[in-house]
Amino acid sequence: xxxxxxxxxIRRALLSLEGQRMEAVLVxxxxxxxxxxxxxxRQSLEGKRIDAIDRRGKYLLFRLDDxxxxxxxxxxxxRLWLNDxxxxxxxxxxxxxxxxxxxxxxxxxxRHFGGFTWLKEGDPGPQxxxxxxxxxxxxxxxxxxxxxxxxRRKATLKGTLLDxxxxxxxxxxxxxxxxxxxxxxxxxxxxxxNREGAGRLLLAIRNVLxxxxxxxxxxxxxxxxxxxxxxxxxxxxxxxxxQGQPCLRCGEVxxxxxxxGRGTHVxxxxxxxxxxxSRPWKTSSSNTPH
DNA sequence: CATGGGTCCTGAGTGC
DNA sequence: TGCACTCAGGACCCAT
Numbered sequence: 001x002x003x004x005x006x007x008x009x010i011r012r013a014l015l016s017l018e019g020q021r022m023e024a025v026l027v028x029x030x031x032x033x034x035x036x037x038x039x040x041x042r043q044s045l046e047g048k049r050i051d052a053i054d055r056r057g058k059y060l061l062f063r064l065d066d067x068x069x070x071x072x073x074x075x076x077x078x079r080l081w082l083n084d085x086x087x088x089x090x091x092x093x094x095x096x097x098x099x100x101x102x103x104x105x106x107x108x109x110x111r112h113f114g115g116f117t118w119l120k121e122g123d124p125g126p127q128x129x130x131x132x133x134x135x136x137x138x139x140x141x142x143x144x145x146x147x148x149x150x151x152r153r154k155a156t157l158k159g160t161l162l163d164x165x166x167x168x169x170x171x172x173x174x175x176x177x178x179x180x181x182x183x184x185x186x187x188x189x190x191x192x193x194n195r196e197g198a199g200r201l202l203l204a205i206r207n208v209l210x211x212x213x214x215x216x217x218x219x220x221x222x223x224x225x226x227x228x229x230x231x232x233x234x235x236x237x238x239x240x241x242x243q244g245q246p247c248l249r250c251g252e253v254x255x256x257x258x259x260x261g262r263g264t265h266v267x268x269x270x271x272x273x274x275x276x277x278s279r280p281w282k283t284s285s286s287n288t289p290h
Numbered sequence: 291c292a293t294g295g296g297t298c299c300t301g302a303g304t305g306c
Numbered sequence: 307t308g309c310a311c312t313c314a315g316g317a318c319c320c321a322t
Contacts, residue, residue: 001316058317073317076315113315114316127317164316171316172315261315
């Protein structure tokens with residue numbers, strides 16, 4: 001599930017494409033091109049030079065020399081590959097972009113959820129991009145601003161953090177990790193978090209994302225970088241997919257529950273329920289979260 | 291506007 | 307052992 005650290009890892013690996021032209025574009029699966037038919041898509045891209053590659057949330061943006069943009073979203077199972085011409089074509093390869101350097105950019109997607117969108121200059125893009133919230137590392141988002149953002153939301157922290165219009169780039173893995181690190185329960189209504197908790201959560205979000213980027217992403221299955229190399233962040237995760245195992249902070253068993261329709265990993269001792277005054281039977285002396 | 295539910299897709303996992 | 311079934315997940319669209 002590519003989230004901000006995975007998409008950023010891919011973006012950095014693709015920076016070598018800046019300055020190259022797209023000489024030919026082959027759409028194998030039409031469904032992987034959104035908002036235009038494959039032929040229009042092909043004609044819109046061929047001959048264009050890639051000037052820059054940016055990231056916004058989980059979107060990759062290829063800035064082209066006519067000021068149009070090639071958008072790419074990997075959703076859960078999308079993968080970009082940087083290939084040499086002779087490399088074998090893997091199953092579920094849906095789009096091939098032949099570059100002036102002789103390299104080839106390939107899009108593969110097991111689930112068919114992600115894909116490309118071509119945006120003319122000035123096109124705000126799909127709703128999710130147009131209404132996307134601030135980047136987690138935006139220096140304008142400080143403790144006070146983040147607290148004010150949370151106060152406007154009645155939904156759970158889990159649902160709020162997953163909402164890309166609240167903040168860009170977080171997904172299921174890093175939300176669970178950030179909430180654990182901030183010692184906040186995923187079911188806590190966002191507006192109930194006090195200023196100190198908001199500061200703790202913002203710091204935790206930045207910590208888990210920064211760690212993810214430094215380890216080149218989390219691989220649990222399909223995610224790799226553009227050369228097929230898996231990320232190395234999985235061993236640093238504290239709660240995600242660790243249900244049934246002891247909490248690394250207090251030893252309580254990590255549980256998997258359902259919050260905002262998503263599988264959610266929580267330490268019942270470190271992350272206290274907001275309403276129910278359920279109290280742990282065991283008290284670990286040195287880990288009071290508040 | 292914020293919120294929640296259905297939808298897309300298919301490999302992995304579960305149950306019989 | 308094999309088959310049928312359900313589920314997971316991010317963003318979009320829609321209804322409330």
